[in-house]
Amino acid sequence: MTQELPAPTANADSQEYWAAARNDRLLIRKCRSCGKTHFLPRHLCPACWSTDLEWIESSGHGTVHGFTIIRRASLPEFATRVPYVVALIDLKEGPRMMANILGEDALQTKIGDAVEVRFEARAEGTKIPQFVRKV
Numbered sequence: 001m002t003q004e005l006p007a008p009t010a011n012a013d014s015q016e017y018w019a020a021a022r023n024d025r026l027l028i029r030k031c032r033s034c035g036k037t038h039f040l041p042r043h044l045c046p047a048c049w050s051t052d053l054e055w056i057e058s059s060g061h062g063t064v065h066g067f068t069i070i071r072r073a074s075l076p077e078f079a080t081r082v083p084y085v086v087a088l089i090d091l092k093e094g095p096r097m098m099a100n101i102l103g104e105d106a107l108q109t110k111i112g113d114a115v116e117v118r119f120e121a122r123a124e125g126t127k128i129p130q131f132v133r134k135v
């Protein structure tokens with residue numbers, strides 16, 4: 001990688017999520033009221049509106065729900081990265097999250113592929129949960 005990619009911006013709802021990612025841990029929110037998990041991290045459950053939530057650690061395993069290949073960078077920092085894969089990942093624990101598929105075989109991504117989380121270093125010591133294909 002020739003240029004450092006931008007750091008994610010944490011907010012009050014996602015601060016703990018990004019802090020865990022720095023330590024190679026993927027956290028998701030789980031509702032203590034209805035038991036459902038969700039992503040992105042929010043201060044209330046999108047299923048039942050309860051604010052009684054907890055953080056749980058994801059196994060980092062999931063499957064590709066859908067994907068696209070980015071061939072034109074939307075920001076100059078990503079110009080050296082194209083073409084790259086942006087995918088919707090269905091985590092084993094339930095929620096669906098968006099991430100890149102990394103690795104030599106990323107462009108061979110197919111719907112239904114089994115994937116596993118990897119933590120990609122970004123600016124300012126941050127890391128972003130991304131995925132690689134398990135083939």
Ligand SMILES: [Zn+2]
Nearest residue numbers: 031034045048
């Ligand atoms: Zn709930």
